Amino acid sequence: MTAFSSFLFNYLNGVTANVYEPVSVATRAAEVWAHEPWLAIGWLALGMAVMLGFLVVIGMGLIYGERKIAGHFQCRLGPMRVGWHGLLQVIADTLKLLVKEDVVPAKADKVLHVLAPVLAIMATLLALAIVPATPWFQLIDVNIGVIYVTAVGSIGVLGVLIGGWSSNNKWSLLGAMRAGAQIISYEVSATLALLIIVLFAGSLQLSTIVESQADGWWIWRSHLAGIVAFFTFLIASTAELNRTPFDLPEGESELTAGFHTEYSGMRFAFFFLAEFINMFVASAIAATLFLGGWMPFQIAGLDGFNAVMQAIPPGVWFAVKTGGLIFLLMWFRWTFPRLRIDQLMGLEWKFLLPVGFVNLLFAAVLILMGWYFAPIPA
Amino acid sequence: MGLVNLRKIRRAKQEIGGREVAVVISPRPEQTRLGTTVWQTFKSLLTGMKITISYLFRPSTVVTQQYPENRETLQMFDRYRAQLKLVYDEAGGRLCNCCQICENACPNQSIKIEWTKNPDTKKKELERWIWRMDSCTFCNACVQACPSNSITFGNEFESAVYDRRLLVYTLNDKAGPDAKVWSAIEDPAEREKLMRKMDRYSGPIPLSGTSLPGNPSGKEG
Ligand code: SF4
Ligand code: SF4
Numbered sequence: 326m327t328a329f330s331s332f333l334f335n336y337l338n339g340v341t342a343n344v345y346e347p348v349s350v351a352t353r354a355a356e357v358w359a360h361e362p363w364l365a366i367g368w369l370a371l372g373m374a375v376m377l378g379f380l381v382v383i384g385m386g387l388i389y390g391e392r393k394i395a396g397h398f399q400c401r402l403g404p405m406r407v408g409w410h411g412l413l414q415v416i417a418d419t420l421k422l423l424v425k426e427d428v429v430p431a432k433a434d435k436v437l438h439v440l441a442p443v444l445a446i447m448a449t450l451l452a453l454a455i456v457p458a459t460p461w462f463q464l465i466d467v468n469i470g471v472i473y474v475t476a477v478g479s480i481g482v483l484g485v486l487i488g489g490w491s492s493n494n495k496w497s498l499l500g501a502m503r504a505g506a507q508i509i510s511y512e513v514s515a516t517l518a519l520l521i522i523v524l525f526a527g528s529l530q531l532s533t534i535v536e537s538q539a540d541g542w543w544i545w546r547s548h549l550a551g552i553v554a555f556f557t558f559l560i561a562s563t564a565e566l567n568r569t570p571f572d573l574p575e576g577e578s579e580l581t582a583g584f585h586t587e588y589s590g591m592r593f594a595f596f597f598l599a600e601f602i603n604m605f606v607a608s609a610i611a612a613t614l615f616l617g618g619w620m621p622f623q624i625a626g627l628d629g630f631n632a633v634m635q636a637i638p639p640g641v642w643f644a645v646k647t648g649g650l651i652f653l654l655m656w657f658r659w660t661f662p663r664l665r666i667d668q669l670m671g672l673e674w675k676f677l678l679p680v681g682f683v684n685l686l687f688a689a690v691l692i693l694m695g696w697y698f699a700p701i702p703a
Numbered sequence: 704m705g706l707v708n709l710r711k712i713r714r715a716k717q718e719i720g721g722r723e724v725a726v727v728i729s730p731r732p733e734q735t736r737l738g739t740t741v742w743q744t745f746k747s748l749l750t751g752m753k754i755t756i757s758y759l760f761r762p763s764t765v766v767t768q769q770y771p772e773n774r775e776t777l778q779m780f781d782r783y784r785a786q787l788k789l790v791y792d793e794a795g796g797r798l799c800n801c802c803q804i805c806e807n808a809c810p811n812q813s814i815k816i817e818w819t820k821n822p823d824t825k826k827k828e829l830e831r832w833i834w835r836m837d838s839c840t841f842c843n844a845c846v847q848a849c850p851s852n853s854i855t856f857g858n859e860f861e862s863a864v865y866d867r868r869l870l871v872y873t874l875n876d877k878a879g880p881d882a883k884v885w886s887a888i889e890d891p892a893e894r895e896k897l898m899r900k901m902d903r904y905s906g907p908i909p910l911s912g913t914s915l916p917g918n919p920s921g922k923e924g
Contacts, residue, residue, distance in 0.1 A: 402767040660755040
């Protein structure tokens with residue numbers, strides 16, 4: 326255990342002095358596994374603890390934030406009773422969900438019914454693990470990061486589909502089918518938008534993509550292509566998150582609660598938590614790819630300004646960018662009316678997809694001709 | 704795609720059922736070119752976002768009332784429908800003349816007007832104006848039907864009780880002639896002689912259910 330405590334001491338020292346090289350937690354654990362297994366286990370334990378903490382803290386923070394912000398968007402106050410300005414409301418709700426009876430419908434497919442929320446939260450956790458929050462802390466950093474994100478994101482829809490199917494309820498099934506159709510459609514546009522950044526950065530690895538933005542974020546540097554790709558990704562990921570104006574799978578006015586109609590207690594909490602963490606992951610990925618992740622805001626030539634910006638720790642930069650995007654998603658949700666299913670499909674296949682393809686072609690031409698603001702990293 | 708041109712929405716007056724009614728005329732969606740549609744779409748989305756964010760940053764727009772903490776300063780709304788009440792003129796005469804139109808207008812039979820004919824004046828005199836709040840849906844039909852505007856909805860919303868039978872009210876606190884007779888008499892003492900006191904809960908048993916233990920005004924039955 327002394328190895329573990331000394332590891333923790335050294336690590337925290339390294340963090341405060343900001344001397345750690347950008348190496349992911351998984352890589353570190355793999356490096357030391359052969360000669361110091363305790364250290365490797367320490368790294369993994371730290372990773373898991375951080376993950377759990379992230380999940381709970383972000384989940385609760387987002388739920389409280391959403392309820393408060395939604396309230397004020399609608400001229401209400403939001404939660405006010407439990408704790409100061411309702412701060413403890415989320416904890417009370419969590420306790421309630423924990424002790425609630427877990428109802429499984431009599432004619433449900435029991436195994437799948439249990440499996441669905443687990444799949445949903447698993448996909449979320451897997452996606453959360455790859456988010457590069459700061460240079461010295463990223464849980465896993467695979468070299469095909471962008472593909473990994475889109476791939477594990479699709480496991481989530483499996484959870485939704487299975488949940489709807491196994492509930493043996495027409496509303497659940499309708500909601501699940503809508504979710505399936507919607508996520509499969511919008512995944513295309515989201516991936517096309519991500520591809521543009523992959524083209525510019527010349528890498529699929531998230532940490533490399535962040536480092537390639539040291540001189541400027543891709544949203545500015547790629548002329549119009551980055552901005553268009555950013556908005557395409559924003560719209561497509563809102564649809565993938567099943568959030569208003571694309572919340573047809575839940576459509577409470579027509580489908581009760583859509584795919585999670587028959588879920589209660591902890592399993593409902595899993596779906597709910599997965600939804601909110603997914604919002605965080607989507608915003609974090611958008612911030613990483615388009616807004617430079619933890620990279621500070623830099624203007625070439627203004628050295629004083631750049632120094633001030635660099636003094637702000639990377640974790641803060643990441644939190645501010647991600648938080649801003651989350652706020653934008655909430656703003657969308659409490660402003661826009663829900664689309665009809667044919668409008669939803671029309672928007673994707675007749676508008677976003679052509680725009681995405683043209684944009685990709687435009688970006689490719691830009692790169693071939695070298696017409697963008699800063700050089701591609703070798 | 705079709706868009707409704709918001710600029711072409713106009714107010715107008717139309718004759719509906721022999722009455723001038725203020726209406727809003729909205730045009731049919733117009734066929735627009737793709738560029739216009741996209742531009743208009745984003746413009747209208749941004750307009751919506753501007754409005755909601757202005758609410759977010761102006762706490763003064765919040766309409767939520769922190770009841771019961773602010774019970775003293777509670778702001779109610781004129782159009783809120785809490786309790787039906789009878790309307791009285793300045794002299795204190797009751798406007799209702801027992802025509803029973805509201806009773807017929809009520810879809811739930813929540814109103815019952817009991818009256819007697821005064822043998823001297825040959826005028827109807829109100830006995831009880833019974834309102835069954837337990838079956839009322841607050842549809843306002845009675846208020847609209849009344850030809851002399853003698854009933855209205857008030858703001859006194861704290862009407863919770865422990866027994867449903869306590870929701871059957873006699874609205875008039877005095878039985879007797881209406882405002883036409885009452886207000887014509889100058890002397891207050893003379894007026895009072897015409898009226899009899901009425902209890903809020905002493906209505907007939909079929910309306911207020913069986914007798915209530917501990918409620919002296921309810922008849923045994
Ligand atoms: S509000 Fe409607 S339901 Fe209630 S008493 Fe009047 S007419 Fe009847
Ligand atoms: S309240 Fe109006 S409608 Fe009803 S009986 Fe009295 S005058 Fe007639």
